[in-house]
Amino acid sequence: MHDRKGDLPSRREHIIPSSLHGYVKNETRKDEVQPSMKLRSFRVRNYRCIDDSGEAPVEHIKALVGKNESGKTSILKALHKFNPATPEPFNGLKEFPRRRFHEYEDKATVVELKVSLDHDEMDELAQIDPRLAEVSGASVTRDYAGRYAVELLPDIQTPSPNLKGVFPFLIQLRGTIDRLDDTTLGREGGVRWKLLDALSRVGTGIVEETDLSNASSSREAFIRQLQEIQVVLEKSTDEGSKKTIRDIVRLILNTIDWPSIDTRINKYIVERLPVFVYFENYAILSGRIHLPSFVERFIAGELNPEENTARMLLSFLKLDPEKLVKLGTHEGKSSQEVQEAFDTRALMVDRAALSVSGLLADIWQQRKARLDLAIDGEYLRLWVADADGSRVELEQSSKGFQWFLSFYIVFMMESLQGKDTVLLLDEPGLHLHPAAQQDLLRVLGKLSEKNQVIYSTHSPFMIDLDHIDTISVLAETPKGTKISEPTKTTDKTALFPLQAALGYALSRGLYTGQYSLLVENITDLWILSTISQHFRESSHGSIDDDIVITPSGGGQKSALFATMLSGQNMGVSVLLDSDVEGISVKKQLIESPIARETNVLFVNDATQESGRVMELEDLLPPSLYLRFVNDAYSGELGKNRLGNEALAKDVQIRRYVEAELEKRGVSFSRFRVARQIMNDLPNIPFSQFPPEFVQNMERLFLYINRIKPEHTAQPIIARSSRHSSLRAIFSRSRS
Template sequence: MRLLAFRVQNYRNIEDSGWIQLEQVTALVGRNESGKTTLLKALHKFNPAAEEDFDGQRDFPRDRYTTDFREGKDWPACSVRFEISGQVAETLASLMPEGQPLPTSAVCTRYYDGHLTAGFEPPLIVAPVSGEPIIAALTAFGKAARRLEAPSAEQEEATKVERAALLEWSSAWKDKIKPVVDLRDPTGVSILQDLKKEADAKSGPRTADMLDTLLEVVEAALDEARKPDPSQAARNAVAKAMPVFIYFENYGILDSAVWLPRFLEDAQREPNNARIRTINAMFRHVGLSAEDLQKLGVEQASQQRRGGNPVSPEILAQDQRRKEERSIKLSSASSAITRRFGEWWSQRRHRIRYDADGDFFRIWISDDRRPDVEIELESRSKGFQWFLSFYLVFLVESDDGHRDAVLLLDEPGLNLHPTAQQELIAFFERLSERNQLIYSTHSPFLIDGDNLQRVRPVVEGDDGHSRVSAAGMWPKDRETIFPLQAAAGYAMLKGLLSQRDNILVEGMTDYYLLHALGAHCREAGLSTLPADAHVVPCGGVPMVGKLAALFLGEQARALVLLDGDKAGRDARSTLLRDLYKGHESAVLVLDDALGGEGLEIEDLVGEEVFLAGLNAALGLAITIIPEDREQGSVVKRVAAAARRSGIELPEGWKVTAVLRLVGDWAEKRSPCPQEAMERATKLFEALAARLGSDARAAPHKVASSARSA
């Protein structure tokens, strides 16, 4: 099951992180001590590959431990929202009555005492086992009892007493059953069992038919009540299908010198130790075991000599054969790890050699620069050591029964060169084909500047508690925002150096919509963004002019796309008066492309689609009425509807809504609307026309001439 979002509560310096939306690859970005590691560790303990429980004494917020934490009180620690699909969806479909909408997501919560709860969205509706059919059968039984005939005139009085007793019995049972809402619970099952037992005891020649009719209804209800609760079966199916979480940090870097007897002792005593775990992964990766290596290295001849015993030719031959077998296995393993690791590490070609001498196991490394010089692993760069250790743990543990594991990387690749960190991003993409991946970093080179929607900024508030900014919203904290700015700047610089056509847009909402709609228009065979166009979000209208000036400094005039609201038109006037004087075609306002007035980028998707995305993302129920539409653009209509309803929209609500929409389109949870693609096509055609105009060609010619010179 794919993770859609997670939430951490009551864990260390996090009171409540709120729901953190996740992508296939998600980056938690923040300065030191901001809470990135805390978030990852809490998520890891939700369902760890290696057992590690929440510990109230160590993990519960210290300032609340004495006053709030009580043994036995259910304190939630981590919740995860999963997408329901595949086998789990089929299982739920088999459990639910026909016609009932199936859940699309499940929210599972792990508590400090270890128990797990699961709820569904939309909720499961499980019809109760009603007592009404039994009450009706008891009523019919009472009517039949009134008509019970006496065998003879002499027995009329006794029959009259029997009629009254049967009526009283049926009435008493109706009173017992009426308060029970669902006979499926233990109380209901017990009542049905007692009713069946008493009814069986009352059976006789004259009451047999009456009781048989009643018992048929009771037994049918009892059979239904004894069936497993469909909602519990659904929760069990979700719990069974949950992926495990694999956490890796720098403490798991390989030791290149391993004394096998000590390692075997440590592995027995601390199997979850980070370094033990990595060395085990190394052995499993190439089909070796520490036990086998040690046994193959035993010299019986030396043991015989120490004991003063003669050494026979047979013992020498056995020793030689074992050493040859170990040498062959290590040589084969060395070739395998060299070949497979070379597919992932492209900084330099390396040869990895495993070597064993008695009880010592070592790892030697040579490279293509000095192929004849072998160096111990610990003498290679820290970046290389990290990458090799990371490669072994994740590839082995994700293949070892956890193919769908969620990978959690805490500050990966800090010792890698910036270019290698950039390559690490590509490595994450390959890993994410099989495993969802979440990592923390404060390095701008480990942030994909072309996919900033994957970033979740983590900041520490004035009260000391960690918070996560909404997707697409950049916090005010300078230390947190720096790597984001640097990553965006680096991506922009790459665009400048490659002389791609750059389109400056106001913010992240524009960036997400243009890329998403461009991809869907391309799939539909419609006009789309030019292949070499690079969309640059400026972080607001005031920043457009500053970034435009930066491009001009590089002899490249970027095309500017602005909303048709007052801020956008004012920005257009300023640009045409100064930086873009004489280059009017290089500034495009949405109104001119789409044919409207006061349009904003959200108008591309339309009122109904945007509002549905906002309501789904924030759990709201905003509706728009005619007087709201008088405000103009979709955004202004929604804001007016929210004010009218007394709803305070959170910071970043526009980006949140758009992220929900593009995520649903990308994951095929809902189709990209045809009307939105048609509007986007008009905009893309207008952009392409402006990008190809003579007014924008001149600066590129200047840059080209400068390079030639």
Template structure:
């Protein structure tokens, strides 16, 4: 799961729509006249196939790679970049070149040798035909030897010259067919056909590309404009769907009917009455008309009741909150949606009279389930500004709902609300901003300088402090966002690997710098919460910001704990839990250049001090906030790794740290497990 955060008009919607059309659940092509950069349209745009619109990098799962290897007899790539063009074409590129295995002439030469030997041993049918048989033996064996000679310059039969020779040999061999040599000629033709089939097969790169494209997930885009209303005028919907099937509300209504197997045309027609039409025309109403009208109404009621039961059960399992009963009803040309709940089961309310949050959930549910089912694949969910109408506390609950969805589907959403930012997983947040040229930029490894963009992130951090202050009885205060990210990702991985970690209800709060730790600790003390301050203890940590230990001890209910004290080492920082092998490559990636530590650097104390020493020695300027940026990179990479892929020594050091924190907070993990 990932969140794109930015102010209005920063490009968040454009980003999600471009991804949606990359591989939509229901056909929705790119439209150059609306989506190609306007200032370049007249100058640059000619053919749709010349311009790429969206490129997405995928990592192939180990299972899929094994399947491709067995099916295509190649070593498939780990990463693939799929690019969609304006004309709808899709192309794939790989880090390593993929090429077909050459088909040498060895097998064909052996088949010709076998044929020549068999030709020399042909048995004459009678004594008087011996001369004729001997002539045939000589002719066939000489032909096979001559054809073998023309294979010498051919290195690969899976080529245009190779395929031409195979076709020529097959045609000539077919002409050699006669009663005496029929069997051996047939055997040779079969051997040639087998080789020709391999040589003429579709190029392996093309097969690989087709196999990958067939497995791409569908991208499902949803926005608030697709929310359903309770009254649907069926004739208007059928007309709108024929003209504009991808209009958001029309698309959602279509999903409503298809999900439960209803045909809106049929529901409309079943509502018609022959008796009423006859009466309006002044004709006689017959018993047969009344019977047919009754059967149609009963069939419509049966279909609607069955659909109501289906949607009620499915939505309840998926929504997982209050039990709702959804009833579909039809009155003439109108289709209506009524909703009741378990608190007042006898009171039905129109869908649009329910909360905006319920309407959003219900409408999204229909689109998601229908379009992901239509694509027959796992889906990537793209939610544009979800939950805008929800109360802030409901928006916070929406994050938990998104976590459930992301267990089986990748989920990307855009927001400018601080309440839709998960403070425990800030590494999932990618700010989106408009640069000085007017182009949108997505930041995946840091925060932009734009204050409007970072406002939501700052507000989320402030809200996190307030939540910890009033809701969490046990808290850990850390220096900054980098420390917060490190603790959270280590806790998740330790739990997954069966190592000890801090319990999930322990709130970790970033203070925004060591100078703010004492006043924030004082604020927590007034709320009578149990608070532990976790500090780095490297030489660089003490030089950066002098601390007043007495001020911290006065307000920290569980005292002050240094990383050094926790893990039993001297002068270490939080980065030392990960070690040089993890942190230094991330620093190199951040800097975009080689970065290594030498022995002289390693004698400088904590890992942070070693990195600073190496940068000074190499005359490299470390950017402001580099520690937090490295933390985000580590979390971004490690969040998709299995616990067994994490260096065990890192998990062991993290477990020691967490045990020390838990001991200070008075947490007995053994009792918690019991």
């Protein structure tokens, strides 16, 4: 489809026709807000320090992480100007990259968005033209001149608006007419022959290459010839064929009218683009609002930022400040009327206080606090009440609390004004305690259920590692600032906030040992270190002492953790379950510029069954693992011990045990069995282990040890089985 360009408005503005560019903004009229499309990705180009950010996917929420001057604010500013709630045009003189200003032209693209359509929007487009039924989204760009260009996704290739372009439709029309039921006698009879006769005249006297989209005698003749077919068609009683013929004629007419339809599509898409609301500075709410002064400045349109926050609070509470002022005056009232007005005013504030009392219960977890309101003469006062009932004025509470409350009020009111906006926040919660920042992160997650949120941050406590796909890193490259996934960034310093977040999430700092083996969870650490220790004490191959085993908390976190450790020039091995997630993590590591040298192992690499899905427990002989399970659950199972008779060859032993215990009404705990292995396995004579198990484990240990540039055999130190098998966990190189 051709790009549809025009100086088009946001969905909140009326559109009037223009001569060449399709549409221009009318700043004076506001139409009813249309539901907007969902943002799926964005890309910023030619803006301040950014030449081309690359494409960044967006779901409900997106965190932009990067060091100072990396371009986080520039990204947010550019997105805001793409389609702001209040018009704010791009300024090429100030905003085009200075080092390339000699390349500037107003048609330079600044922002590209990809948006998705819902089912209703897809249906509405299909009503414009049936060929649009498969369109599920659009790519929209905006340049420095403010013009939008729209490309449908997937793109629709339409024929040229001439006889040559519509010829396939004419052939299709002929075939449909030939199949028409023409057995009716009387006036309705002979319709098929009449239609064929009318069709034979379509295109008569028109040059094949003539553009029929422009006003001309050829266009008028062509449309008149198609109308003859439609007139004759009304006499047919074959309703099925009539509909098919009408649809084909419609496609032909739409093809020659495509420039006009193109403009309609353009208008439809741009009107429904998401509106961007940018939050940069938040005025702190005052605990004392002088109502007469507030109303006077409100009417004059002269509210300062602090009073504007107060206005949003009053709006949120549905309190009319003018009415409160009128109820508080004595003029023209009897003493009884004054008392009734004061009582009414107090009742209004009390009801508002009840509605606001639970405002912070779900969002502020630092301490139990309740917001109270009270009317005091001409002042509306805000108090913060503790759980014990003691109250302090809002100004006497912490700055962090004041900021959080003010932000939440502004955020809630702005988001309520329009559905499906995209909320942009630059470094939110800077002076909040880390725990309060996590409260804020939860609030953003809640608000993102209705409005998409994009925010920038330096803080590790504003990073949600449980949803790594919501995090993008702004990294400096030889080609300028780029947005990338955390595991694919080439800028090690940009990863510092994620490194801190990961360390906090794991409740432990990054290890300082030179070599690390990352496993998926704590039970893998327990089992692997116990087996390795027993093998070492029995003078067999084991994991070298200076390789530190670290649980990462899951396969996806292993990729991020490996990137962090590799960025510190540490040798890293990653042991993964050979499942779909493990394969995905390995792919991420192979593609990572920093962690590509990571030694990635699958559990099944230790066996001859490369295609089998395996966990670490599957390396143990099934009968041995079931022995540990039966001992761990001896109280629940009694004599009804588990056997391996029903265990299929390719079924993971843990899944089998979990299902068998569930049949017996027993809940399975991986940790419980792993602890049993730690306690009992060191006491099993090494000679009782099957040769295949010994061979597989020694092969795995050999692969793990290859992390070291020059692997040499470590001295074997015989140890008593009374030594704790956990000692291997905390081993460190003392060289």
